[in-house]
Amino acid sequence: MGERKPWHGSMHRTSRRLFVTACLAFALVPPAIALAGTQFNYAQGFNGAGGFYSTSGFAPRDYNQVWHASGYYWQVFYTDPGGTLSGLERSSNNPTRWPGSISYGKAWCYNESDNSGVQWTCQTTTP
Amino acid sequence: MDMPNDNAMNPLRRLSLRSAIFGASAVCGLLVATAVVASARDDAPTRSGAGLSSASGERLRDVLAVFSRPASGAGVLPSEQVGDAQAVIAQAPSHDVDPGSLDLEYIHVLIAGAGDKKPRLVAVPTSKGNVCLFLNEAFTGCAGVENFRDAPVDISVRDVDELGAGSPVVVYGLALNDVTRVSIVDDKGTTQPAVLANNGFFAELADARAWPAAVEVTRADGSLLKLELPGPPNPTS
Secondary structure: OOOOOOHHHHHHHHHHHHHHHHHHHHHHHHHHHHOOOEEEEEEEEEEOOOOOEEOOOOOOHHHHHHHOOOOOOOOEEEOOOOOOOEEEEEEEOEEEEOOOOEEEEEEEEEEOOOOOOEEEEEEEEOO | OOOHHHHHHOHHHHHHHHHHHHHHHHHHOOOOHHHHHHHHHHOEEEOOOOOEOOOOOOHHHHHHHHHHOOOOOOOOOOOOOOOOHHHHOOOOOOOOOOOOOOHHOOOOEEEEOOOOOOOEEEEEEEEOOOEEOOOOOEEEEEHHHHHHHHOOOEEEEEEEOOOOOOOOOOOEEOOOOOOEEEEEEEEEOEEEEEEEEEEEEEEOOOOOOOOEEEEEEEOOOOOOEEEEOOOOOOOOO
């Protein structure tokens, strides 16, 4: 048997790198996708100043926000199973948005003053 | 029977008819002029006793003096944060609530940060004339002229962790050009001044257990406005 030609060795190394890269991709990409939750609307409507709205259950959340007519005050925040409030943002900006995450919480939006007649939409993520 | 014809109308009656037509024209002209002036007043942004009121076409980015100064330049915000904000805005559920795309050419640092505890408030106007805010590089939504309908400041309140514990509540936002001082009064009775610069303001309460009860705004004419804030949310009430 003669020794391997250099280009064979190079091809072998390339194949091995491709295999390792593919394995890493299979191992790492799904958890990465799982970490970025899927956005969904947990409440939507018109008017209703004074109303509280929330997700039905607890889960890891990436952010919490509400789209609404500018100039009307809204609040978004989380509660944990013990009822503790955290991650609160109150503003009349659009969207009113708390960009932070919670490991296990219920997302809330509170319509403080919006009877504008423009549709509002509360959004967060679910795993 | 002799019928009077127009040509035969006596001079006194002709004069009276001309006067009536002239008078009616003058009244019509006066009414039209009044309507035009009233319409122009409605269209112009006016500073009422409380805040800014406007009608069609007025844009916040044209009202705030900071945007008439040279922009802070690209690189003020990390590209990742800009990308996140653009992605959020792109998913606005409807045209009615879409603040417009970020106009990064006119980005401005309102309050510069230094060290870990200092805030960094950055403003970016949009294609629709709104102004988007980034607090400590995180996108926090966009304000329009409507945000100043009732007051010369647009007040945002944030608590990054558990309410009443951990880090204190911060109060921040945009202020109209004639605001000279902003102070925060908390529910323990403490009053503290906010940093006010370039149409932006920021204050962090001294006590982590305190909640902002009111914002006091002083304007260039010396008038003082006290804006009461609601208490913390109570979803179980």
